[in-house]
């Protein structure tokens with residue numbers, strides 16, 4: 001039986017530790033030390049390559065947004081000389097949108113990094129969180145919303161509506 005997005009309760013490792021190590025060499029800000037979030041980091045704890053910050057992304061976002069998103073962030077951080085001070089504090093989905101929190105950005109780089117974050121928050125709502133296809137439907141709960149394509153929305157046990165109607 002294939003695992004659908006709905007079955008996937010927590011983000012999980014999508015690559016081997018070797019692949020993650022290579023990814024973190026390219027994008028050092030994706031490395032984690034096995035802590036749940038920034039607040040539980042311990043100084044000097046070795047990096048845990050079974051997991052990266054990319055695993056926090058919904059599967060559709062990981063597939064469609066991740067490669068370009070990390071390359072753009074790296075370019076911005078290198079341009080401002082803060083590739084080694086930047087750290088993610090949290091990456092999560094909220095109200096159907098990609099939320100990213102970070103620290104270690106000098107004041108002069110704030111605008112560029114925040115613009116990068118906002119761009120991908122907007123883009124995240126146009127991509128099916130489950131498969132990465134263009135999002136066409138919104139699945140709603142009282143306190144929760146996700147954007148999905150027709151096919152993935154049909155697999156969910158919750159009611160959905162076309163996105164166009166949302167905006168009207």
Ligand SMILES: [Zn+2]
Nearest residue numbers: 128131149152
């Ligand atoms: Zn889909």
